Amino acid sequence: MTTTPAQPPAIDPKYLIVFLITLVLVVGEARYHILGGYPRLITTLGVCLATEVLLSWWLRGRVANLASAYITGISLALLIKPQANILWPFALGAFIAIASKYVLTYRGRHLWNPSNFAIALLVLLASDSVAILSHQWGNDLGTNLVIWAFGLVIAWRARVLHVTLTYVACFIVFALLRHFIVGGPLFAELAPITGPMYQLFVFFMVTDPRTTVSTRRGRMIVVAILALVETLIRLAGDYQIAWLRPFYVSPPILALAMVGPLAMWWDLRRHRA
Amino acid sequence: MLSWRRFIVIAAFVAAIGAVIMLNAGAVTSGGGVSETIHLSEVAHASGIDFVHQSPMLDPKVNHIAAHIAALGACVSVADVNNDGWPDLYFTTSRFGASNALYLNQKDGTFRDVSAEAGVGAVNRAGEGVSMGAVWGDYDNDGYEDLLVYKWGYPQLFHNLGNGHFEDVTAQSGLLTWMNSNGAVWFDFDRDGLLDLYITGYFRSDIDFWHLKTTRIMQQSWEFASNGGKNLLFKNLGNGRFKDVTDSMGVGSTRWTLAAAAADFNDDGWPDLYLANDYGPEELYLNHEGKRFELARAGLEDDSKSGMAVALGDVYNRGVHDVFVTNISEKGFLFQGNNLRLNFLKQLGRFDEVATGVVADAGWAWGAQFGDLNNDGLLDLVVANGFISADSGRSYWYAMSKIAGAQGNIFEDAKNWPPIGSASLSGYERSRVLLNRGQAGFVDVAQEAGVTDRLDGRAVAMADLFNRGVLDVVIANEKGRALLYRNTANPAHWLELKLVGTRSNRSAIGAEVTVEIGPGRQRQVVDGGSGFCSQNDRRLHFGLGDQRLGSVTIRWLSGETQVLNGLAIDQLHVITEPR
Numbered sequence: 001m002t003t004t005p006a007q008p009p010a011i012d013p014k015y016l017i018v019f020l021i022t023l024v025l026v027v028g029e030a031r032y033h034i035l036g037g038y039p040r041l042i043t044t045l046g047v048c049l050a051t052e053v054l055l056s057w058w059l060r061g062r063v064a065n066l067a068s069a070y071i072t073g074i075s076l077a078l079l080i081k082p083q084a085n086i087l088w089p090f091a092l093g094a095f096i097a098i099a100s101k102y103v104l105t106y107r108g109r110h111l112w113n114p115s116n117f118a119i120a121l122l123v124l125l126a127s128d129s130v131a132i133l134s135h136q137w138g139n140d141l142g143t144n145l146v147i148w149a150f151g152l153v154i155a156w157r158a159r160v161l162h163v164t165l166t167y168v169a170c171f172i173v174f175a176l177l178r179h180f181i182v183g184g185p186l187f188a189e190l191a192p193i194t195g196p197m198y199q200l201f202v203f204f205m206v207t208d209p210r211t212t213v214s215t216r217r218g219r220m221i222v223v224a225i226l227a228l229v230e231t232l233i234r235l236a237g238d239y240q241i242a243w244l245r246p247f248y249v250s251p252p253i254l255a256l257a258m259v260g261p262l263a264m265w266w267d268l269r270r271h272r273a
Numbered sequence: 274m275l276s277w278r279r280f281i282v283i284a285a286f287v288a289a290i291g292a293v294i295m296l297n298a299g300a301v302t303s304g305g306g307v308s309e310t311i312h313l314s315e316v317a318h319a320s321g322i323d324f325v326h327q328s329p330m331l332d333p334k335v336n337h338i339a340a341h342i343a344a345l346g347a348c349v350s351v352a353d354v355n356n357d358g359w360p361d362l363y364f365t366t367s368r369f370g371a372s373n374a375l376y377l378n379q380k381d382g383t384f385r386d387v388s389a390e391a392g393v394g395a396v397n398r399a400g401e402g403v404s405m406g407a408v409w410g411d412y413d414n415d416g417y418e419d420l421l422v423y424k425w426g427y428p429q430l431f432h433n434l435g436n437g438h439f440e441d442v443t444a445q446s447g448l449l450t451w452m453n454s455n456g457a458v459w460f461d462f463d464r465d466g467l468l469d470l471y472i473t474g475y476f477r478s479d480i481d482f483w484h485l486k487t488t489r490i491m492q493q494s495w496e497f498a499s500n501g502g503k504n505l506l507f508k509n510l511g512n513g514r515f516k517d518v519t520d521s522m523g524v525g526s527t528r529w530t531l532a533a534a535a536a537d538f539n540d541d542g543w544p545d546l547y548l549a550n551d552y553g554p555e556e557l558y559l560n561h562e563g564k565r566f567e568l569a570r571a572g573l574e575d576d577s578k579s580g581m582a583v584a585l586g587d588v589y590n591r592g593v594h595d596v597f598v599t600n601i602s603e604k605g606f607l608f609q610g611n612n613l614r615l616n617f618l619k620q621l622g623r624f625d626e627v628a629t630g631v632v633a634d635a636g637w638a639w640g641a642q643f644g645d646l647n648n649d650g651l652l653d654l655v656v657a658n659g660f661i662s663a664d665s666g667r668s669y670w671y672a673m674s675k676i677a678g679a680q681g682n683i684f685e686d687a688k689n690w691p692p693i694g695s696a697s698l699s700g701y702e703r704s705r706v707l708l709n710r711g712q713a714g715f716v717d718v719a720q721e722a723g724v725t726d727r728l729d730g731r732a733v734a735m736a737d738l739f740n741r742g743v744l745d746v747v748i749a750n751e752k753g754r755a756l757l758y759r760n761t762a763n764p765a766h767w768l769e770l771k772l773v774g775t776r777s778n779r780s781a782i783g784a785e786v787t788v789e790i791g792p793g794r795q796r797q798v799v800d801g802g803s804g805f806c807s808q809n810d811r812r813l814h815f816g817l818g819d820q821r822l823g824s825v826t827i828r829w830l831s832g833e834t835q836v837l838n839g840l841a842i843d844q845l846h847v848i849t850e851p852r
Contacts (some may be wrong), residue, residue, distance in 0.1 A: 032497065033575040059278055083608040084633035085626070088296050092289050099286040102279075121290065126297035127605040139494040139681035187689040188675050195678025237671035240696075248671050249605035 013158030013209055014067040020154045021074045021204060024147055028196070032137045034078060040090050041077040047094035048073035055102045068114070068210070072097050075115040075204055079197070080122065081131045089130045093118040104261075107268045111261035113208045120257035124246050132250045137196040144199065151203040160207035166220040167206055168193065170227035178231060182238045192252075201252050211260055213267035222263040230255035311646045311653065311706055311722040313746060313758035321383040322376055324755040327368035329403045329425065332485040337692035341669070342482075343367070344661055345405060345455055345475075346425075347731040347749040348806035352409035352418040354391075354433065360736040360810045362747060363420065364755055365404035369397050373404055373422070382739055392439045393420055393431050399483065402426010402451070406732070406806030410459030410468045412509055414779040423454040423472055425482055432513075447515040452478050453502050459801035460535035460544045461778050462522070463563030464830050467509035468778045468801070471546060473530035474502020488688045492529060493681035496577040498552035500685070501529030524566045528553040534583040534803040536594045537785055539618045542832065544783045549580030549598045549805075555612070557624075572623035578609040582805035586643025586652040588615065589711065590793030596624065597654060599638035599805070603699055606670050611638055611656070631707060631717040637699035640733040640805035644744040646722075648765040648816030650790045651709040657730025657748050657805075661693075662700030669696040701727040704748065723761075728753035736810030742767045742843060744814050749807070766817040768825075769845040772799055775852050776831035780811060783830045784850075788815045789823025817842060 025041075028034035035041050048069040056064035073094060082089045097118035101110040104117070122130040137143055155161040175189035182189070192198060206212075206226065212219050230251045237248030247254045317323070326347035331339050346367030354361040359378035366373055372394035376384035388394030397403045402424040409418040417433035430446045431439040443449050453476035459468045476482075477500065480490050492498035503525050507515035519525040528550040535544045543560035550556060555573040558566040584597040593616040600609040610633035614624035636658040643652040661669070672691035676684040683689050706722045707715040719725070728750035738745045743760040750756065768788065772781035782801035787794050800809045825837040829850050840846055 033577070036576070055282060059282060081608055083602065084610045084629045086629070089293075092293050092296075096286065096289050096293070099282060099289065103283050103286045122293065123605065125290070126293050129297045129608075131603075131606055131608045136495050136678050138497045139679065139684075140497075141680045141682065144680065184672070184691040185689045187679075187683050187686075188672070188691045191676045191679030191683050191689070194680045194683065197678055234675075240667050240671075242666075246605065249674070 013160065014065070014071070016154040016158045017071055017204060018067050020150055021071050023150055024199065025074050025078065027143060027146065028078070028137050031140075031143060034137055036081070037085070039087060040080075041074070043087050043090040044077040044080075044094045045070070045073035047091050048076070048098050051095050051098035055099065059102055069098055071204060072114045075200060076118060079115070079119055079132055079200060083129045086129060089122055089126065093122050096121060106265055109264065109268060110211065111264045112257065113205050113211045113260060116205050116253060116256050116260065119250075120254050123250055123253065127246060127249070132197065132253065139195075144194065144196065147199050151199065155203060155207060158207070160209065162216060163207045163212065163219050163223055164202045167202055167223040167227055170224045171230075174227055174231040178234060178238070181235065197250075198252065201256075205253075205256055211264055213263050214271065218263075218267060222259065225263070226255050226259040229259050309647065309649070309708070310718045311708060312761040313646075313706070313722045313724055314761045315723070315726070315756055316759045317755055317757040320757055320759075321379070321385060322362070322755055322757055324364045324366075324374045324376075324386075326364070326366045326749060326751055326753060326755070327371045328752050329367045329482065330369070331482045334485045334488055335490075335687050338687060338690045340661055340663065340693050341698065342687075344729070344751055345731070346403065347751040347753070348404075348406035349732045349734045349747050349749040349755065350407050350409055350802070350808035351734050351736045351747070351810040352808070353810075354409075354418055355437065356417065359740065360738050360812070363393070363407050363409070364749055365406055365422065365806075367397065367403040367405065369399050369403065371397055373397070373407070378738065387437070391437060392441070393422075396422055396429055405455045406457065408457050408459055408802040408808050410782055410801055411778065411780040412459070412468045412470075413513060414466070416779060418780065421457055421459070421470060423452070423457045425453045425476070427451055428454065428457075428472060442513060446513060447517070448507060450478070450505065450517075451481070452505070453480055453482070456530060456532045456806055457802055458533050458535050458546075459780070459782050461783055461830050462506070462544060462560055463508070464543065464777075464832070466774070466776055466778055466831065467511050468780065468782060469509045470507040470515060471504065471524070471533055471535070472507070473504045473533050473548070474527065475529055475531060475551070476502055478502050489686045491685050491687050491690070492552040493685045495552050495677055497554075498529055499527050501527050501551075503527050504530050504533075504548070522566050523568075524558050526550070526556055528556065531581045532583045532803075532805045534585050535783065535801060536585055536798040538594055538616060540593075542828070544830070547583050547596055549583045551579050551581065553577055553580075555580050555598055571618060572625065573614075576612070576626065578612070581639050582641045584641040584643050584654070584804050585798060586654070587796045588613070588643075588652060588709065590651065590790060590795045592787055592794045592796050593619075594796060594798065597641055597643065599635070599641050599656060601637050601699070602634045603637065603670055606674055608634070611635060630714070631705065632715050635705045636702035639731045640748070640807055642733045642735050642804045642807070642809060644735040644746075644809070645814065645816030646706070646744055646746070646760060647708070647762050648743065648767045649818040650793070650795070650816050650820050651711055652795070653709045654705075654707040654715065655733050655735070655746050656705040656707065657733050658704055659700055659702035659727065659729040661698040662727070662729050663697045664695040665697055665701060667694070667696035669693045669698040672696070673698070700729065703727050704730050724758060726756060728756070731805060732807035733804050734807045734809050737769060737812065737814055740845070742769070765819065766842050768815045768817060768822060768840065768842055769812050770825070771812045771845060771847045772827065773847065773849045774829065774831075775850040776833065777829045777850055781829070781850070782811065785828045786813055787826045789825075790815065790817055791820030794823075812845065
């Protein structure tokens with residue numbers, strides 16, 4: 001089978017994503033004060049950028065493009081919701097996210113989306129201190145529609161729309177399946193994808209070109225598997241499987257943390273073969 | 274081969290993960306190792322109090338989440354009902370046919386339920402609604418404390434006849450308005466000497482929970498909901514009647530208010546209103562000379578949580594009212610954290626939120642009250658916790674998280690909520706007793722203090738129930754028995770004040786007292802309702818420790834300021850407002 005790497009897009013997708021996440025930040029903060037204080041943003045952004053500069057220079061002899069660190073910093077500021085007014089999850093989360101790109105590598109490529117890795121790690125190892133996105137941006141349809149509209153256009157321009165749409169389609173199919181298995185209201189199963197955490201997830205994490213596999217078909221298969229694993233975690237939540245409790249506080253984030261690197265590893269290994 | 278540079282980066286990466294684990298382990302500290310503490314002993318049954326709250330049964334259309342919706346109504350309020358100098362207790366329950374209880378203090382360490390003969394027990398009736406709480410205030414200045422029972426249904430006003438009996442005067446009072454209320458405060462907003470009434474709305478007032486016409490009854494947002502019941506302000510006209518002045522005074526919030534407290538937060542001499550709103554930011558309405566209220570920008574609007582109680586206390590003896598508002602924390606899912614807001618309104622025009630550690634994270638916190646439980650001159654804090662204790666092996670948190678992030682129009686409809694079944698929701702949480710160590714912060718001493726219950730606490734009230742110079746703690750529990758924690762500490766020095774208004778309202782509600790304690794000065798306000806569906810004794814209690822008692826300044830609502838020097842300590846003083 002021949003591989004078909006993604007075509008070089010007209011605009012570097014990183015900058016489109018930079019625009020979109022900045023839009024999310026500005027709209028969310030202006031309308032809903034989603035940050036919970038500017039020190040959080042300053043901390044994550046500052047540590048992400050500083051770590052990227054330092055590690056890229058230290059290990060590779062040149063300072064890397066900082067767009068990726070900027071996206072990671074804002075994602076973490078938006079998603080991490082700690083106990084009380086503590087700042088250390090932002091600082092350590094930011095460092096771990098960026099450092100993971102330099103430490104957790106295989107054949108020169110990092111395996112985890114940096115934000116995804118840091119948040120998954122914080123949720124699993126620091127659940128007494130950290131939750132994800134307590135803020136729901138007002139549960140407001142209008143705001144979310146704006147972000148979905150911009151997100152879809154930008155995903156299309158960045159040529160990752162197939163990833164986003166595949167995931168959304170799979171989520172809906174699996175929601176129907178869960179509805180029939182669990183027996184609760186259908187809207188309760190569909191509800192999560194209408195929320196803000198999923199906006200960050202479908203536009204910034206699953207589409208990350210640095211941590212997705214090389215073929216279009218492969219990327220679609222991977223997000224389908226991701227949605228399946230997420231559904232398994234959700235069913236564990238519905239059936240209250242106690243030892244999986246740390247996972248069902250945030251099924252999509254933790255599903256991606258498991259599926260993403262395995263897919264990358266397999267893809268890189270296959271190409272070598 | 275691993276370069277030394279890469280090795281250093283890996284080491285730093287691993288060290289950062291180790292730091293996460295270590296810092297997380299220290300996230301919530303308990304009171305271990307604290308020498309100074311508080312001693313409480315649970316004596317409800319021994320004191321003759323065997324009150325058990327029953328939650329309401331609602332329309333079958335919401336049966337699948339009835340355990341969630343109907344988890345309110347266990348409340349307690351304190352007043353000296355018969356003017357015998359001993360505080361009495363009123364508990365509410367929320368099931369049709371079940372009786373509220375009025376426990377008269379027998380002055381011998383026991384209480385006796387006299388609700389039936391007093392006529393304030395049988396208030397939970399089909400067609401009229403069920404009790405959600407009560408507040409005491411002498412609305413007609415006849416010297417006897419009257420009773421307002423707020424409900425999911427029609428509020429009821431009982432006039433204390435002074436002979437052990439009460440008369441239901443709701444019909445002629447102008448208060449006969451269906452509300453789904455979970456809070457009320459008596460306060461004299463226009464300082465005319467008559468107690469006015471602020472009743473908060475939670476669910477919309479067009480909802481009759483026993484005849485639902487729609488299931489679209491829930492909040493439309495978890496953080497900025499404005500589709501709750503409308504709060505109402507009733508002006509006391511002085512003839513036994515009240516007039517709804519909500520709109521003209523500008524205090525008709527529809528933000529799902531669960532609790533309110535009134536005090537002069539900005540020191541302009543007029544009582545303001547502080548609201549704790551579920552699914553929304555807290556609100557401070559500043560009183561402009563009794564003519565109108567203005568929603569203040571005081572640093573509250575940026576921080577939207579699930580406010581459930583308003584406790585007032587001068588935390589660091591600065592001579593101001595600081596505010597503690599309870600919220601929700603649940604490991605992994607949600608860290609809203611309680612708010613401890615220090616009052617800097619005069620200096621900076623805002624409150625500063627400073628809650629950390631045990632103050633911020635108490636679980637699913639409900640009622641709370643400040644009080645100096647060890648008489649050391651600093652106000653301690655009791656917080657009741659826990660929402661629904663059912664099957665301890667099942668939790669509703671995951672199911673609720675599915676809809677919590679959704680669009681509002683999905684979960685506004687109760688039928689879209691996953692069934693709660695037999696699951697718990699932040700159940701079996703313990704109450705917190707937070708010892709105030711001044712600049713060293715609060716420390717949780719509940720275990721050492723003897724507060725170990727894991728009932729679903731709702732209301733907390735404090736009073737020196739046995740006239741011993743120490744504050745006791747009463748907790749009303751949802752679907753559980755009421756608890757009376759008798760303070761068994763050796764009392765240090767103290768001072769208690771009972772204020773009697775003459776030109777101000779007779780209950781003296783809203784009178785502000787500042788007591789010089791050593792180098793500090795502690796301020797308290799006579800309580801017309803605070804915490805969550807609770808009311809402390811209106812006698813003010815000041816612990817003094819081994820510090821010198823300075824002057825005592827009383828600012829009556831009439832505008833009169835009275836300065837008292839040389840008051841004897843370790844006793845109760847009855848102070849009547851100069852005419």
